[in-house]
Amino acid sequence: MNIRRILDIAWRVLSRAVMIAVLLVYLVPVAWMYSSSMRSNGELLLDPLGLPERISFANYVTAWQMADLGRHFLISISITAIATVIVIFCSTLAAYGFSRLDFAGRKGLYAFFLFGLILPVQSFLVGMFIMFRQVGLLNTIWSVILPTSAVALPLAVLLAKNYFDSLPSSLEESAHLEGAGTFAIYRLIILPLAAPIVVTIITFTVINVWNEFMIPFVMVQTAAKRPLTTSLYVFSTKYSANYALTLAALTMIVTPMFFIYLVFQSQIQRGITAGAVKN
Amino acid sequence: MLFVAPALLVYATMVVFPIVLSIVFSFTEWQRFQVLSFGTIKHYQRIGSDPVLAKAFANNLVYIAATIVLEGFVGLVLAAVAHRMTRSMVFRAIFFAPVILPSIVIGTLWRRIYATSAGLLNSLLEIVGFEPVVWLGPPFTMYAVSVVSGWIFAGYFMTIFYASMTRIPSTIIEAARIDGAGELAIFFRIEIPLIKNMIMLVLLVIVTGGFKGFDLFQILLRRDPLQSGIVLPTYLIRTFFENTDIGYGSALSMVLTLVVLGIMGITALVNRYVVGRIDEY
Amino acid sequence: MKRCAFLLVMILAASVAYAGGSAEEETITLRVGSSSIGPDNMTVFMDSVAEFEAQNPGVSVEWDSSSGDDYQFAGLPALLESDNPPDLFFEWGGNRVLNHALDGYAREVSDLADEFRGDFAVSSWSGFEFDNGVYGIPLNQDITIQMWYDAAVFAELGLSVPTTWAEFMDVCEAIKQSGRTPIVMGNADAWVAGNFAGLFIYRVAGNEKAAAIMGLEAGYSLDDPDFVKALELAYEMGEKGYVNADMNTLGYEESFVRMFDGSAVMYPLGSWYPSEVEYIGYDFDDTGHDYFMVPAVAGGKGDQTSILGLNTGYVVNAETEHLDLVYDLVRVMFNRQFQERHSREGGGMVVNESANAIDSAIVAKMVEDLASAGSIVAPPDTGYNLEMAFALYEAIARVFENEATPAVALAEAEAKIQHLRGQ
Numbered sequence: 001m002n003i004r005r006i007l008d009i010a011w012r013v014l015s016r017a018v019m020i021a022v023l024l025v026y027l028v029p030v031a032w033m034y035s036s037s038m039r040s041n042g043e044l045l046l047d048p049l050g051l052p053e054r055i056s057f058a059n060y061v062t063a064w065q066m067a068d069l070g071r072h073f074l075i076s077i078s079i080t081a082i083a084t085v086i087v088i089f090c091s092t093l094a095a096y097g098f099s100r101l102d103f104a105g106r107k108g109l110y111a112f113f114l115f116g117l118i119l120p121v122q123s124f125l126v127g128m129f130i131m132f133r134q135v136g137l138l139n140t141i142w143s144v145i146l147p148t149s150a151v152a153l154p155l156a157v158l159l160a161k162n163y164f165d166s167l168p169s170s171l172e173e174s175a176h177l178e179g180a181g182t183f184a185i186y187r188l189i190i191l192p193l194a195a196p197i198v199v200t201i202i203t204f205t206v207i208n209v210w211n212e213f214m215i216p217f218v219m220v221q222t223a224a225k226r227p228l229t230t231s232l233y234v235f236s237t238k239y240s241a242n243y244a245l246t247l248a249a250l251t252m253i254v255t256p257m258f259f260i261y262l263v264f265q266s267q268i269q270r271g272i273t274a275g276a277v278k279n
Numbered sequence: 280m281l282f283v284a285p286a287l288l289v290y291a292t293m294v295v296f297p298i299v300l301s302i303v304f305s306f307t308e309w310q311r312f313q314v315l316s317f318g319t320i321k322h323y324q325r326i327g328s329d330p331v332l333a334k335a336f337a338n339n340l341v342y343i344a345a346t347i348v349l350e351g352f353v354g355l356v357l358a359a360v361a362h363r364m365t366r367s368m369v370f371r372a373i374f375f376a377p378v379i380l381p382s383i384v385i386g387t388l389w390r391r392i393y394a395t396s397a398g399l400l401n402s403l404l405e406i407v408g409f410e411p412v413v414w415l416g417p418p419f420t421m422y423a424v425s426v427v428s429g430w431i432f433a434g435y436f437m438t439i440f441y442a443s444m445t446r447i448p449s450t451i452i453e454a455a456r457i458d459g460a461g462e463l464a465i466f467f468r469i470e471i472p473l474i475k476n477m478i479m480l481v482l483l484v485i486v487t488g489g490f491k492g493f494d495l496f497q498i499l500l501r502r503d504p505l506q507s508g509i510v511l512p513t514y515l516i517r518t519f520f521e522n523t524d525i526g527y528g529s530a531l532s533m534v535l536t537l538v539v540l541g542i543m544g545i546t547a548l549v550n551r552y553v554v555g556r557i558d559e560y
Numbered sequence: 561m562k563r564c565a566f567l568l569v570m571i572l573a574a575s576v577a578y579a580g581g582s583a584e585e586e587t588i589t590l591r592v593g594s595s596s597i598g599p600d601n602m603t604v605f606m607d608s609v610a611e612f613e614a615q616n617p618g619v620s621v622e623w624d625s626s627s628g629d630d631y632q633f634a635g636l637p638a639l640l641e642s643d644n645p646p647d648l649f650f651e652w653g654g655n656r657v658l659n660h661a662l663d664g665y666a667r668e669v670s671d672l673a674d675e676f677r678g679d680f681a682v683s684s685w686s687g688f689e690f691d692n693g694v695y696g697i698p699l700n701q702d703i704t705i706q707m708w709y710d711a712a713v714f715a716e717l718g719l720s721v722p723t724t725w726a727e728f729m730d731v732c733e734a735i736k737q738s739g740r741t742p743i744v745m746g747n748a749d750a751w752v753a754g755n756f757a758g759l760f761i762y763r764v765a766g767n768e769k770a771a772a773i774m775g776l777e778a779g780y781s782l783d784d785p786d787f788v789k790a791l792e793l794a795y796e797m798g799e800k801g802y803v804n805a806d807m808n809t810l811g812y813e814e815s816f817v818r819m820f821d822g823s824a825v826m827y828p829l830g831s832w833y834p835s836e837v838e839y840i841g842y843d844f845d846d847t848g849h850d851y852f853m854v855p856a857v858a859g860g861k862g863d864q865t866s867i868l869g870l871n872t873g874y875v876v877n878a879e880t881e882h883l884d885l886v887y888d889l890v891r892v893m894f895n896r897q898f899q900e901r902h903s904r905e906g907g908g909m910v911v912n913e914s915a916n917a918i919d920s921a922i923v924a925k926m927v928e929d930l931a932s933a934g935s936i937v938a939p940p941d942t943g944y945n946l947e948m949a950f951a952l953y954e955a956i957a958r959v960f961e962n963e964a965t966p967a968v969a970l971a972e973a974e975a976k977i978q979h980l981r982g983q
Contacts, residue, residue, distance in 0.1 A: 011462055015360045019370050022357065025430070026373055032399050033388055045821055048402040090286035097282030109283065116294055118543050120491045122512055123536040126519055126529045127300030128293065133312075139644065150293030153286055186282070211381040213494040218516065222644070223624045229383045233498065236387045238596060240813045241840040243391060250384050261379055265372055268379060273439055311663055321979075330975050394814075395806035396823065415809040417963065504750035504957035505808050522947045527979075 030254075037248040044244050059248035067235040067249050069228070076210060076228040079144050083209045084202055086149040087156050091201060092194060095160030096186050100169070110161070116154035121147075121214060129218055143219035144227060148209045156201045159274060163197040164190065203264075203271025228253065298536075304529035311523045322530035332531070334506060335514040341421045342428075342510060343489035349429025351485050354436030355478070359466050361437065362444045371441065374434030382431075386498030389427045390415075393499070415499060420507040424495055436481050443474040483546055487539050511535050587618050590885055592874075593646030594625045598835030601906035604898055612892040619885055640665050640877070647880040648889065651696060652942040653687020653871040660875055661695040667876040668693040672887050676894065676912075683936070684911035687871045697890055698873035699902070701909040703831040703926060704939045705759050705868045706851040713740070713825045725793075725858040732802040735825045742802040744824035745960075746815025753807060753960050754953030755939050756828040757794045759854055759868045762937045764790035766862035770937070774944040774952070776980055782952060783970035786861075791959045791966035793857060798960040808957050816840050819849070828854070830869075831926050834907035844907055850922070853929055865934035870942055871911065951976040 036044055037059055038052040064070070097103070098110050132143045172185050180188070191198075216230045223234070232253065236246045261268055305322055308315040326332060357374060361367035377385060392399040393414040401411045414423045447470065455465050471478065493512035500508045515535065519528030597605065602625070609621045624646065640646075640660075651657050660666035673685070673694040680698065688696040714720070714731075717738055722728040732742035747753040762770045765786035773780040773787065797803055804810065804824060816836060818824035827833070833851070834844040856864035874893075880886050892898070899910040904917035909926055918924040930936075941949040954976075955969035964972070 007461070011363075015363060018360055019357075019364070019367075023370060023373060026377070026434075029388060029392055029399065032392075036391075045397050045817065048397045048399065049406075086289065090289055094283045094286035097280070101280075101282060103280045103283075109287070113286070113290060116290060118487070118540065119294065119298070120487075120535055120539050122491065122493075122515055122532050123539075124294055124297035124301060124532075125515075126304060126525060126532050127297030129519075130300060130304070130312075130525065131297055146289065146293050150289050153290055157286060182282075207379055211379075213382050213498075214512075214516075217497070218520070224622075229381050232381075232383045232387070236383075236390075237501075237811065238813060240811045241817050243394075243397065246387060247391065250388055253384055254380060257380060258376070261376055269375055269438055272378060272435070273442070311659075325979050328978070330972060395810070396818075396821075413806040413809055416806060416961070500748075500809070501811060502749040503808075504747055504753070504954050505961060505963060506954060521950070524947075 033247050033254075034251060036244060037251040039244055041242045041244040059244050060252055063245050063249040064252065066239065066245070067231065069249065069252060071224070072226060072228045072231040075141060075225065079141050079148070079227055080206055080209045082141075083145045083149045083152070084205045086145070087152045087205045088198060088201060090149075091153055091156035091160050092191065092198065093186070094157050095164055096190055098157070098161045099164035100172070100190075101182070110157075113154050113157050116150075117158065121151060125214075125218060132219060139220050139222045139225050141225065141227075144212070144216045147215050147219070148212050149205075151215075152205045152208055155274075156205065159201060160194065160197055163194060167193055199267065200271050200274050203268055204274060207268070207272060301529045301532050304525055305533050307526055307529075309524070309526045312525070319526075322527045325527060326530060326534060331506065331509065331514060332511075332534075335509045335511050338421055338508060339490055339510050342425055342492065343486055345422055345425035346428050346432070346485055346489055347482065349425050350432040350436055351478075351481055353429060353433040354481070355440050355471075357433060357437040358440035358444055359470060361441055362470075363462070371434075371438060375438050376434070377431045378435040380431075382494035383498060385427065385431060386495050389430075390499055393423055415508075417505060417507040420500070420503075420505075424499055424508055427495055427499065428492070432485075436485075439481060440474060440477065443477040444470055447473050479546075479550060483543070487542055490535060490539055490542075511538075587620050588882060588885065590619060590621045590648070590882060590889060591644060591646040592621060592623045592889075593649035594623065595650055596625050596839075598832070598839045598906060600838055601835055601902055601908075604901045604905055605893070607901075608893045608895075608898045609889075612889050615892070616885065616888065619882075621889065645877055645879070647877050647882060647886045648874050649877065651873065651875045653696070653698060653873060654938050654942040655944055655946075656942055657688055657695050657875060658690055661690065661693075664878055665875075666695040667878040667880070667883075668695060669697065669876050670694045672876075672890060673697060675891070679896065679914070680911045681913045684871050686936075687938075687942075688873055688875075696873045696875040697894060698871040698911045699894060699899070700872045701831075701869070701911055701930060702872055703867055703869045703909075703930060704755050705828050705830060705854060706833070706926075706929075707826055707828055707854055708819070708833050708849055708851045709826045710819060711848045711850045713738075721852040722855050724855050728855050729796075729800075729802075732797070732800070732826075736801055740822070741804045741818065741824040743797070743826045743828065744804045744810075744815055744818040745807045745828065746810045746812040747807045747957060747960075748809055748811045750950060750953040750957060751939075751941055752812060752815075752829065753794075753803075754941065754949070754956050755830075755868060757791060757956040757960070758940045758952075759866070759937075760790040760793050760857055760860075761787055761940075762866055762868070763857045763860040763862045763864055764793075767866060767935055767937055770862070771943075774940055774948060776945060776948060776977070778981075782948075782955070782974040782977070783967060787970055788966045789859065790857075791956065791970065794956060794959045795962060795966055798962045803960055808961055813840070820847075831908050834922060838907075844922075851925075863934040865932070866937050867930065867933040867935070868939055869930070869933075869936045870938055873911075945980065947980060948977050 032049075035051055036048075038056050039050065040059075043050060043053075094113075098106060128147055129138070132138045137143050167190070171189055175185050175189055211229065212227075213229045213233070216227050217233070220226050220230065223231070226234070232249060235249060239245050303317075306319060307317050308319045308321070361371055364370075395401060395411050395413050398414075400414060401409075404412070412419070451469060451473075452465055455469055460468070490511055492510065493516065496503075496508055496510055496513045497516075500513075503509055503513070511531070512535070515528060515531040518524050518531055592609075605623065609623065613620060640649075651660065657666060661668075670693055673689075676697065681701070684698045684701060685694065688694055688698050709721075713735070717734055719731050719734055722731050735742040745752045745756065765773065765784065769780075769784075769786060773782060773784055804818065815827070817840070819827055819837075820842065829836070833849075837844045837847060837849070853867070874890065876883075876886055876890070894912075896912055896915050899912040899915035900917065902908065903910045903915055903923055904920065907920065907922060909916055909923060909930065913927075916923055916927050918927055938944070940952055951973040955964075955966075955973040958964045958969045958972075959966050963969075
């Protein structure tokens, strides 16, 4: 019994130690980023591990102006907002169709959608670039919005359909008897009930589109049209000699995201792990 | 049918049609953006004898092997530890956080951490008396990128495993403890077998994801002149953009597609239940 | 829920309007594309643009200077393919301009060029003038590889500028002994070391043979014994620790810091080095940095006074809708007054020889060196097929880092470009 107790304590100590060590691996880089972003580049070069002598926001102001972050924030916001609206609209509508309506080729079409879950973006990147070039939409926000929406769509359809399948159809049937049309039933009955899954879809769509790097890297080359991710790439390359400035720009991007995460943490976790199959 | 139409339209024009285009392009002879002729198989003939492609493929395999450990195994261990703690909430929340951040932020930060001079890692090692190391160069390149991958995704997979573990009836584990089973035995004999399906699924995600990763390689390694970290996606994009080689770029994208679909197909055949899980997810 | 939706629509509308920038419908906008430009040159460009805009009410100029490497290797092709391509864009003279001419992107501009011929150096048109016409207006003459060095450190160590290869190696050794890195390169984008060793290649193999090999002419291959011999010089520098150990992961922009934190002493880079230094926040005149030309290489059978260099300038988009305005813009941007300011404030050489600020010691020295060069040879990445250039650069990177011997690395490079042969 004594040995068990010792083992038990050893286990507790060990597991705490492991967790705290891992915690440091996460916290130290982030803390270093915050600390360095407030120092001058000269100080940072001389003593990379030093702490800021005072709280200074000079780097933030400079980085904000030089990286034109305001503009790129707005571009990213518009891309994300439009893509999310497209995904929500298309996916709930389609999922309702797949779940409740009977039409020829329904199963085949659904499988066709699910196929998109396992396709890498690179499969259609080249064709997509040439297609956008032909219609003259390269270097526009649409060349990011449409592909990212399409990429998010299969998972959204899958989640929404599964959700609708789990809803009892008695409500709709009674509405149907009262003479409501299919679209009215969808809008008045199904959509309100679907709020939880809509929130999930919004969560992973917003995060994926906001963070998307490869698609704008390929599609948008005009500096003024770049979303936040690729404009930050160019900025961090261009000013990479100024470590403090680069880290200040990163800090400004990350901080609001940390706050949002803090508030909606469980919602966000649910949202992105729902995308597990998609990664 | 009408309900499905908008989604179908977006999906067909943005995914299906471009894939068909890519397939056609891979059999087309190009001069930059101009089509010279259709029906060539020379791009596919080149694939067999392309030394860079072989190197990229080998690097992809290294990356996959390393991320299975750094993302999957670490995630599993962290989940097991968290599962045994009474208050693991804060840990779990923090470990999960990187996955919501843009790759550009994480990549740029880690490029600074790995920097030979004035980098965080070398500065810390200097305190303990180590010489500066070129972390992003050979022989470390692929592992350095994999570590960042692990930093991002270990917490993510931990969350997934943790959720599965909480679904194991606690009575089973309690019974084992009463029978005198150690924690390691419980981990290997009870928890792992019971969440086997989820482990397989995560493995599949890591392996196929390992062929798709682009962001971190581009951000951390830039043009990578030694090609010590070239992988299929970066090679594809360089072929397509730098050389404006649409034909070969398309052929490479087909290779990537077939590899990913092939792995999916094989897994589906070997473990029908994995497919079942994807469907019911 | 409704209020949320309303708010969302408002945000959408506002941001789309912002991103679209559709406020000024009536003005004509000319777009200029360039690589990244140092702050001093940028000021001059902006002043010339302001002058042009003052002369042409209702016309505005939008300047898009993307990051250098993005522009060189990815940006421009995609930029030219966009719905709003630049009307006028920067280019490195040579193969790239010829490609644009062949692709139909570059406009034949002999008529405009004739207006400048009297003022510009005859050699300045090379890289822009081809058999079938002129496809751009040059602005700068660039030397691509000079050996920049920290004169203060040279004085401290009692070193003098080397005039032979052996002396050059001795200088490297002495610097290394003092605990500093002799030569720093930010080669993460492959072309810095590529240009440096490119010069060895010309000097060892001779200009004509080097051009034939890099031009992929039949009967030659990249693993030619002369190329192997040239890269052995690079291998030796790597082996002896004369270059920074992290050269292939260090970013080009980051690398300059090493010339200022006291860790490195020499940097093989072109005539734009002063503007690059100002770009990261130093005043070049205060740095005490100077340069020497790379000495004759050991055992070279080519012209040992050759200079790796090229002209850079601006190409008119063949499909511009505002040709007259673009011509007017060029007339302002390239006039003598602004050329002089580019030379004086940017610290480089311009093609209008009389406008070069030769009262600046560094500019005077460059002008003289360029004039006394036996030949000017093109960097591999602008003079030849880009895919070949990168295969060669990757071999050079591996050789400097001693990852492979010159023979092995060049054989690999040859294998990479097999598909280009016989096309």
